[in-house]
Amino acid sequence: MTTLLELFSLTIFAFGAAAFLLLALSYWQRQPRRLTPFRLFTLVCTASFLTSLITSITVADTGLWPTLHAFATGLIPPLLLHVMAAEALSFHGRRLLLIAAYAAAVAIAAARAYQPTDALDSLATVFVAAIAAICLALGRGVYRTLFAALFLCSAAALATEHPLFTAAPDYLILLFFALHLYHAERLVFFDVFLKGGAYFATGLILLTAGHLLRNTLLPALSDWERIWFSVLLLMPAWLLAPLLHRILQNWIDRRILHRRYRPAEAEKLLAQRLNTVTTAAQLHAEASKLLTEIFDCPALAGDSPAPSPNPEDIDIAVVPDGFVRLHAGSRSVPFLSEDHLLLQSLAVILGNHRHALQLRQLRDEQRAREQQLETLTTQAELRALRAQINPHFLFNALNAVAACVRSRPDIADDTLMQLADVFRYTLRRSETEWVRLGDELHFIKAYLAVEQTRFHGRLQTVVEADPEALSLSIPAMLIQPLIENAIKHGTAQTSAQGSIHVTVSLAGPCLWITVSDNGPGFADLPGSPLHRGYGLRNVAERLRLHYGANGSLSWQNEPQWTTVRIHLPAQAQPPCAS
Numbered sequence: 001m002t003t004l005l006e007l008f009s010l011t012i013f014a015f016g017a018a019a020f021l022l023l024a025l026s027y028w029q030r031q032p033r034r035l036t037p038f039r040l041f042t043l044v045c046t047a048s049f050l051t052s053l054i055t056s057i058t059v060a061d062t063g064l065w066p067t068l069h070a071f072a073t074g075l076i077p078p079l080l081l082h083v084m085a086a087e088a089l090s091f092h093g094r095r096l097l098l099i100a101a102y103a104a105a106v107a108i109a110a111a112r113a114y115q116p117t118d119a120l121d122s123l124a125t126v127f128v129a130a131i132a133a134i135c136l137a138l139g140r141g142v143y144r145t146l147f148a149a150l151f152l153c154s155a156a157a158l159a160t161e162h163p164l165f166t167a168a169p170d171y172l173i174l175l176f177f178a179l180h181l182y183h184a185e186r187l188v189f190f191d192v193f194l195k196g197g198a199y200f201a202t203g204l205i206l207l208t209a210g211h212l213l214r215n216t217l218l219p220a221l222s223d224w225e226r227i228w229f230s231v232l233l234l235m236p237a238w239l240l241a242p243l244l245h246r247i248l249q250n251w252i253d254r255r256i257l258h259r260r261y262r263p264a265e266a267e268k269l270l271a272q273r274l275n276t277v278t279t280a281a282q283l284h285a286e287a288s289k290l291l292t293e294i295f296d297c298p299a300l301a302g303d304s305p306a307p308s309p310n311p312e313d314i315d316i317a318v319v320p321d322g323f324v325r326l327h328a329g330s331r332s333v334p335f336l337s338e339d340h341l342l343l344q345s346l347a348v349i350l351g352n353h354r355h356a357l358q359l360r361q362l363r364d365e366q367r368a369r370e371q372q373l374e375t376l377t378t379q380a381e382l383r384a385l386r387a388q389i390n391p392h393f394l395f396n397a398l399n400a401v402a403a404c405v406r407s408r409p410d411i412a413d414d415t416l417m418q419l420a421d422v423f424r425y426t427l428r429r430s431e432t433e434w435v436r437l438g439d440e441l442h443f444i445k446a447y448l449a450v451e452q453t454r455f456h457g458r459l460q461t462v463v464e465a466d467p468e469a470l471s472l473s474i475p476a477m478l479i480q481p482l483i484e485n486a487i488k489h490g491t492a493q494t495s496a497q498g499s500i501h502v503t504v505s506l507a508g509p510c511l512w513i514t515v516s517d518n519g520p521g522f523a524d525l526p527g528s529p530l531h532r533g534y535g536l537r538n539v540a541e542r543l544r545l546h547y548g549a550n551g552s553l554s555w556q557n558e559p560q561w562t563t564v565r566i567h568l569p570a571q572a573q574p575p576c577a578s
Contacts, residue, residue, distance in 0.1 A: 037086045038180065041079040045177060048072035052170075067113040074109030074124065076173060077131040078102045083180065084138045101131065122158060128169060129154035146176055198252060199245050206237060259296075263342050266294045270346050274353045283357055287350050291324060294346070295339065298327040301350060314340060316347040322354055404453065415453040421446040426477070437504065437511075438470035444479055444502060451487055458498055459491055465504035472511060472570055475542050481535035482515040482564050490519025490562060501561075506570055513566040521557040536564070543568060 051069035078101035085094045108127060112120045132151035139147055153168040210233050253259040261269065270290050277283045284301045291299030301324045308315065314326040324347050326339075404412040425443040441463060448461040483500065491498025496518075503514040536553065543551035543566070551568040 037079065037082040041076070041083055042177070044072055044075050044079055045173065048076060070113040070116075071106075071109045074105045074112070075102075077128050078105045080135055080173075080176065081131050081138075084135045084143070097134075125154050125157050129158075142179060143176075146172060146179065199248055202244070202248060203237075203241070207234075210234070210237070261294055263338070263345065266342060267345055267349060269294070270349050271353075274350070277353075277357070280354070280357060280361075283350075283353060287324070291326065291343075291346065295326055295343070300325045300327070314343060316343050318347045318351045318354065322351065324350065411453060415450055418446040418449040418453075422450060432476055434473045435476045436470065437465070437472045437474050440474060440476070440479060441465055441470070441502075441504065443477075444483060447480060447483060448500065455491075455498065459487075460497060460499045461502070462500070463502045466506045469504050469506050469511060469570070472572060474511075474513075474568070475546055478539060478542065478566065479513060479515065481539050482566075485535045486515055486517035486519065486562070486564070490517035490521075493519050509570055511568050511570040513568075514563060516561045516563045518560060519562055521562040522555065539566070 048069065051065050051072055054065045055069050078098065081101050082098055085098060104127060108120065108124050112124065129151050132147045132154060136144055136147040136151060150169060150172045153165050153172065156162075156165040157169075250262070253262070270287070273286055273290055274283060277286055280303075284303075287301035288299050291301065301318070301322070303322055308325060308327075310328060313328055316324050318324055324343065326343060404415065422443065425439070425446070445461075445463055448459075448463070452459050452461065479502065483502070486500050487498075491500060499518045501514070501516045503512075503516075505512045505514075536555075540553040543553055547568050551566075553564070553566055555562070555564045
């Protein structure tokens with residue numbers, strides 16, 4: 001029975017040392033510059049349990065380890081008081097009491113380390129009882145029960161030397177650590193006592209089984225041979241410890257904590273699913289759905305968080321100007337620190353997608369503004385073209401009609417009808433950028449008829465088009481500048497009979513519009529013809545704005561003809577971008 005109690009005590013001290021050490025390391029990783037009373041309490045308890053474990057194994061009453069154990073153990077009572085006083089709402093004289101407690105603890109520990117006596121041990125027990133009484137007055141709820149038990153055990157230890165009352169304060173301190181950690185640092189609590197405890201217990205069982213196996217199977221070996229055998233036996237366990245730790249954590253995550261995804265899987269899933277969203281509302285809805293699936297609890301992602309009534313909910317800020325929240329109300333398993341870290345990692349991914357989406361929206365808005373400006377520019381140029389054409393054309397047409405009123409009244413009437421069609425078309429299309437090709441050709445025929453009257457029969461015109469092309473859509477008044485250019489710089493410059501041919505043909509998905517005249521052609525001057533006049537430049541610019549690289553304007557000087565060709569996609573409806 002005594003052996004079992006000693007083994008149980010060693011196990012408790014070993015677990016306490018491992019738990020305190022694991023918690024201390026976790027604290028320093030999360031908040032390396034903040035030294036709180038509870039963190040200091042954790043470090044001192046780690047030292048106390050470690051030195052007690054080493055002293056028990058070495059069975060030494062004097063030396064370095066007993067001295068360190070005396071000081072570490074002596075500092076635990078004032079640290080208990082410090083932790084409780086730090087959380088008290090109003091406590092006058094706190095600083096003076098803490099100074100006195102630390103001074104008394106150091107004095108008693110130094111005296112016991114220098115020359116341990118039964119009287120000093122009793123004084124240390126009285127000091128623990130006094131600290132327990134003060135903490136009992138400061139504590140609330142379950143803490144009062146804990147400190148009442150600590151006070152009673154200390155008082156009983158003064159009256160009797162029973163091992164139960166002597167060792168009880170150590171276990172009560174470990175219980176205080178667990179309770180305070182659960183209430184103050186719940187995210188770390190389950191990692192320390194669930195995963196860390198399971199890993200430690202598994203390792204302790206395996207090492208104990210190996211030790212018993214060694215003593216049972218190899219009783220005839222010498223001490224050195226047993227040492228080497230122990231080293232060889234422990235080497236695979238040491239090498240396989242990381243794998244065992246990972247397997248154990250995954251098993252706990254899957255079976256006990258009911259986690260569906262590992263951190264890497266959750267991050268990959270969130271990144272892939274958020275790549276398909278195009279709006280902020282879709283992003284928040286998809287993120288909320290995925291977080292609910294990953295953490296198995298209601299989750300919310302949004303812009304401006306409202307205060308949560310549940311203190312157990314987890315809120316994480318998302319840059320820029322966002323947040324994610326996990327609601328713990330319907331969750332059967334408490335959140336662990338790994339859940340908190342995973343949520344932080346997922347919040348970074350969500351923030352990156354929010355930032356990328358905002359940049360994409362800004363780019364789209366800028367592109368829309370630029371396109372709108374280009375459209376407005378095109379409309380302004382079109383209006384300027386109409387304003388430029390109408391006065392000159394009207395003046396020349398009226399002169400031609402006036403010349404025919406007396407000699408050829410029928411021609412004058414027909415010309416006036418054609419002139420009315422021309423201006424009716426320009427007025428009707430003044431606010432419309434796209435027209436049917438058939439309507440545009442009807443306008444071109446009327447325009448050419450008026451010009452034929454002006455040139456008194458010296459101008460012949462031919463307009464030909466594939467019937468399938470008449471229903472297609474093209475920009476309004478796209479062909480008229482080419483006709484005007486052919487008359488002004490072509491047929492008007494020759495004394496012979498002038499001819500203008502307009503041909504519209506379909507070649508698969510392409511539409512070709514050709515305007516040819518028998519004038520002198522483009523002069524052999526430096527630079528492109530686009531830079532010498534307004535008409536060709538306007539047509540080329542409109543083709544670029546509407547069709548990009550799919551629309552083009554070309555020209556060619558031939559021995560008898562000068563040809564200008566428009567190439568653009570054959571489409572029954574205007575482009576959506578326009």
